[in-house]
Amino acid sequence: MVVKQKNSLFLPMFALLLMIWGCNAAQKQEKAESEGGEETEAFGGNPEFEALEHNFGKLSYGEEVGARFGYKNNGEGLLMIERVVTGCGCTVAEYSEKPLQPGETGFVEVIFDSRGKRGSQFQEARVFFRGHKTPVRLSIFAEVGKN
Known part of the structure; x- marks a missing residue:
């Protein structure tokens, strides 16, 4: 009788897990189709930065300290930053979050905190734009002296 109860619980639990997995897979497929379709085509902008490094x-x-890197959308479609990745915790980035129309300008500000650093410093921020496979690399340099 104990075996019968375990089996009677196992089948409904297994069916429930299959339903949850199936719904999750369907949602992921719908999201992938919407991201890969017309929306990606609308984001055909081309970023042109005024400078790629700051000393x-x-x-x-x-x-x-912070360095502001300005850029312009020189493409035919919208241009939008998806994310900015910095090299370490001493560097953070703030950036234009709205999609830019052709001809509009935006910025990425890279902020460097020299606490805990000494000597020559090189930090990088990688800017990922929607619809672009490779990021734009922004570099900052500094010589941190003693207190």
């Missing part, structure tokens, strides 16, 4: 020169230990 802060000599900084005092503990100083926090």
Whole structure:
């Protein structure tokens, strides 16, 4: 009798798991189709940055500085930043979040905190645009002195 109860619970649980898995797979497929279709085609913009690197020169230990990298959408479609990835916790980025029409301008500001750093510093921010496979690399340089 104990065996019968275990089997009677197993089948409904297994069916429930299959239903959940099937719904989740269907949602993922719908999302992939919507992202790969017309929406991606609308994002055919082309970013053109004014500069790709900035040298802060000599900084005092503990100083926090930022460099603003401006860019223009020189493409035919919309241009939008999906995300910006920085090299370490000492560097963060703020950026234009709205989609840019052709001819409009945006920015990426890379902020560097020199606390815990000494000597020559090189940090990078990778800017990922929707519809582009490779990121744009923005670089900052600094020479952090002693306090």
